[in-house]
Amino acid sequence: MCVVRPAALALASALRQRAAASVSGLAATRGGRPLSGGDGGGSPPSPAGCRSLCSRMALREGLVFRQPSGGPSSRLKDTGSARQPLYESSSSTYTYLLADSNSAEAVIIDPVLETVERDLMLVNQLGLTLKIAVNTHCHADHITGSGRLKRQVSGLRSAISRLSGASADLLLDDGDSIPFGRHVLTVRETPGHTDGCVTLVLGDQSLAFTGDALLIRGCGRTDFQQGCANRLYDSVHQKIFTLPDQCLVYPAHDYKGQTVSTVGEERRFNPRLTRSREEFIDIMNNLNLEKPAKIALTAAVLPIPRVPVTIVN
Numbered sequence: 001m002c003v004v005r006p007a008a009l010a011l012a013s014a015l016r017q018r019a020a021a022s023v024s025g026l027a028a029t030r031g032g033r034p035l036s037g038g039d040g041g042g043s044p045p046s047p048a049g050c051r052s053l054c055s056r057m058a059l060r061e062g063l064v065f066r067q068p069s070g071g072p073s074s075r076l077k078d079t080g081s082a083r084q085p086l087y088e089s090s091s092s093t094y095t096y097l098l099a100d101s102n103s104a105e106a107v108i109i110d111p112v113l114e115t116v117e118r119d120l121m122l123v124n125q126l127g128l129t130l131k132i133a134v135n136t137h138c139h140a141d142h143i144t145g146s147g148r149l150k151r152q153v154s155g156l157r158s159a160i161s162r163l164s165g166a167s168a169d170l171l172l173d174d175g176d177s178i179p180f181g182r183h184v185l186t187v188r189e190t191p192g193h194t195d196g197c198v199t200l201v202l203g204d205q206s207l208a209f210t211g212d213a214l215l216i217r218g219c220g221r222t223d224f225q226q227g228c229a230n231r232l233y234d235s236v237h238q239k240i241f242t243l244p245d246q247c248l249v250y251p252a253h254d255y256k257g258q259t260v261s262t263v264g265e266e267r268r269f270n271p272r273l274t275r276s277r278e279e280f281i282d283i284m285n286n287l288n289l290e291k292p293a294k295i296a297l298t299a300a301v302l303p304i305p306r307v308p309v310t311i312v313n
């Protein structure tokens, strides 16, 4: 069952995790304790310390964020330039890089095998230390870059939802936190495209990385890989549309060059998710999309049917 934490609780939790991270170094945490493979949770902050940090501005301060740029009419290429740093053109995948400007601790979201060298070049140019490579789900259209990154970055840990069936250093559950310096990403399970889909929300709820659960004016398909339109409808409505209207939405893919939306926009204008549950299920059952070009390749390493297979490590 999907449970949405009240915003105040989420904020308090983010502040706790952030303070713990700054004390102990980066460790993905659950309820203040490190996740499997973690290296320390640190002490909770003093109440006075929490109060002084209680503002959205404070939470965003010092956030380094690299995302694909472009626009609806731009033709994105994976050039590695500063303007278009993190796009993989063959699968139209967006990778995101977040870091804390003080500690330089960085998290990469949905790296792609073919663009690992490009991503590492950017990480090095920005002087960052990559700590966690997190996958929003098991991808059917490309191989994750987590494994290749891990072989090149000492101390880097991979992460994916426990429900994905894949193996990784950190198996994420709903409500877990991924701290990096003063910042934190909170895990919201958003199944429906796959069982193990998660949305990663910045502590102040200003940014959400929705993977394939919610795309810009669309959503992930539900016709293979444990897909279930009914579950996806609940996930988006209960776990994403409950975020603030102004929360920016960064999906894992876009096929038209769109790069960012907001929760408010998607709640009002998403042509699938503004419909009733019954209409949504009907739409999803009749998309008639071609299978992803690389499905034969990825199917060989995906946990289908529910066989845990290492694709992340």
Ligand SMILES: N[C@@H](CCC(=O)N[C@@H](CSS)C(=O)NCC(=O)O)C(=O)O
Residues within 6 Å of the ligand: 090, 091, 139, 140, 141, 212, 218, 219, 220, 221, 222, 253, 287, 289, 290, 291, 292, 293, 294
């Ligand atoms: N043509 C693309 C595959 C496009 C596709 O199926 N995308 C998936 C996400 S990757 S599994 C999807 O959910 N699309 C939803 C939609 O409405 O497009 C390729 O060849 O890779």
